[in-house]
Amino acid sequence: MKRALTGALLAGLLAAAAHASFAAGDIKAGRAKAAQCAACHGIDGMSKLPEAPNLAGQTEEYLVKALNDFRTGARKNEMMTMMAKTLSDADVANLSAYYHSLGKQ
Template sequence: MRIALTAAMLASVLVAMSHTAFAAGDVKAGRAKATACAACHGIDGMSKLPEAPNLAGQTEEYLVKALNDFRSGERKNEMMSMMAKTLSDADVANLAAYYHSLGKQ
């Protein structure tokens, strides 16, 4: 019983910490960084190309995970892997905050 309670408390702390990390992105800095993304995903987060997804309104958690997966090679796409490798952790958080802030259009 005590182990289950400890595990539940640890899980709660980890969830709280993960939400804090996603909330740390700077929308203004993300918008500035997004100029490199605009050719495929549009400056408004609405894709101009059929093979590129819309990013406007996506959750920050999803965007952070996707970009980190491209950076690590866990998720594969030649263009995205190349672009994501140049991003810092702050860039990833900022881009996620920016695209999330656009809302679904």
């Protein structure tokens, strides 16, 4: 019983630490930066192109991971890699906050 409680407590602490380490972005700054994303991902985060995913309403954590994976090459797409490499950590957080704020459409 003690091991189960310890395991549950540890899992909760790890989840809280992971969430706490996630830096929330600035929605207004993300909206301004998103102008360069609109050609492929749509003005409202809803793509008109079948090869470009919708970004509106995605979780911030998912968007941060996806952009960072493009930046490092862990995720492959020539256009996205080129675009993501120009982004600062703040840009990534801000864009992620902005697209999340749009909600699922």
